Amino acid sequence: MPKLTKSFVDKLVPPAKGDAFHWDTDLKGFGLRANAAGKSFVVQGRIGSGRSAPAARLTIGPYGVFTPDQARDAAREHLRNMRMGVDPRAAAKASIVQRRTLREVADDYMRDIPLKDTSKRAIRQAVGATFKEIGWADKPLASITRAMVDESFLEMRERAPGHANHAFGILRAVFNYATRQYTNDDKTPIFTDNPVKVLHRKWAKLRPRTGRIPDEQLSAVWNHLQNARETAHNGHTRSSIDLVTFLLLTGARMSEATKLTWDRVDFEKGTWHLPDLKNGNKVWLPLSSQAIELLHSRQKLGINSPYVFPSWEGHIKDPRDAMKNLSAVAGRKLTPHDLRRSFTHVGAWLCQIDIQRVELLTNHLPTSVTARHYLETEHLEYLKPEVQRIADRIVGGAA
Numbered sequence: 001m002p003k004l005t006k007s008f009v010d011k012l013v014p015p016a017k018g019d020a021f022h023w024d025t026d027l028k029g030f031g032l033r034a035n036a037a038g039k040s041f042v043v044q045g046r047i048g049s050g051r052s053a054p055a056a057r058l059t060i061g062p063y064g065v066f067t068p069d070q071a072r073d074a075a076r077e078h079l080r081n082m083r084m085g086v087d088p089r090a091a092a093k094a095s096i097v098q099r100r101t102l103r104e105v106a107d108d109y110m111r112d113i114p115l116k117d118t119s120k121r122a123i124r125q126a127v128g129a130t131f132k133e134i135g136w137a138d139k140p141l142a143s144i145t146r147a148m149v150d151e152s153f154l155e156m157r158e159r160a161p162g163h164a165n166h167a168f169g170i171l172r173a174v175f176n177y178a179t180r181q182y183t184n185d186d187k188t189p190i191f192t193d194n195p196v197k198v199l200h201r202k203w204a205k206l207r208p209r210t211g212r213i214p215d216e217q218l219s220a221v222w223n224h225l226q227n228a229r230e231t232a233h234n235g236h237t238r239s240s241i242d243l244v245t246f247l248l249l250t251g252a253r254m255s256e257a258t259k260l261t262w263d264r265v266d267f268e269k270g271t272w273h274l275p276d277l278k279n280g281n282k283v284w285l286p287l288s289s290q291a292i293e294l295l296h297s298r299q300k301l302g303i304n305s306p307y308v309f310p311s312w313e314g315h316i317k318d319p320r321d322a323m324k325n326l327s328a329v330a331g332r333k334l335t336p337h338d339l340r341r342s343f344t345h346v347g348a349w350l351c352q353i354d355i356q357r358v359e360l361l362t363n364h365l366p367t368s369v370t371a372r373h374y375l376e377t378e379h380l381e382y383l384k385p386e387v388q389r390i391a392d393r394i395v396g397g398a399a
Helices: 006-011 068-083 088-098 102-112 117-133 146-159 161-181 195-199 215-231 235-250 254-258 289-300 320-330 336-350 355-361 369-374 381-396
Strands: 020-023 030-035 038-046 055-062 271-274 283-286
Touching: 030 068, 038 068, 055 068, 055 088, 068 088, 102 117, 102 161, 117 161, 146 161, 146 195, 161 195, 215 235, 215 320, 215 336, 215 381, 235 254, 235 289, 235 320, 235 336, 235 381, 283 381, 289 381, 336 355, 336 381, 355 381
Parallel strands: none
Antiparallel strands: 020 030, 030 038, 038 055, 271 283
């Protein structure tokens, strides 16, 4: 066999079918594979020493991208590593994985892990905005170091502590996914470090949010909502106001209420059903007489939509104007989640209802082991007296 030179490779005519291998006379294990697709340099040898050592073959690259001399140098390096027990195929796989960018790994994460749409939007926002701004979105994930994470997080924490915690929490999850998902043939991880671990004890300490309707404004807020419902100038406005009223009467999360469909409302039993909660617990929640009356009034509107709180397209997504007007009555800026906190406060503080029962009514699983094992946490019709007491107090105010 001849030495693999440029003149030899140029003159070589590939077969019409199959592969033809030509092995170099100077370096054992270095060869050229020719077929209808073209000509590529290869290397093969045993991984380790001895005849029982497993054999491996690896493609170095196509002729044209590599010259024979360049390919021979690469083959020599591969053969040296193989004699030391390094499988070049695993190394090549690891190299490919380590070149995957943060954006690509985040896309894999969203493809492989069952996530809610809100979680996917948060990941896209973090990668496509926050990490793009600091130049990381299209960097190989493996190139993001502890020092980089430490410096960028601390700088961001000074400006926006909550945003820093959120964005780097997503980065931590992406690295955890990469560690689990990308492995060598022996199942050892290709990514062996999560650089976000450097933030241990450095996460921003955020004050818990405590916004709610002041006790003395409960009656005024309720009266405002009733008047606003009666004077709403179009269906979209009425839908938004009714949504805000429902949030106050149930303590529901925005995403739970906005996506509520009529098939999950049972007027006969006086319940509404949430099949896919944040905590994974399916639940049937009781409705107060005020909430049932609200839903009956919406049903009588005869709007052709599967959603209880429909918009021009789909369902209400942001009752911004309704919340702005409500805030003016309450005397402080309120968010939809503040209505959830108001419901909890009225139940636990003003009505003195056991906190575990209030937690169940707001779709939180009890924290104690005893409550988890002995309380009914899905069919909550037995809590109808409690939800009625809360609604009555909201209507009647703090007095």
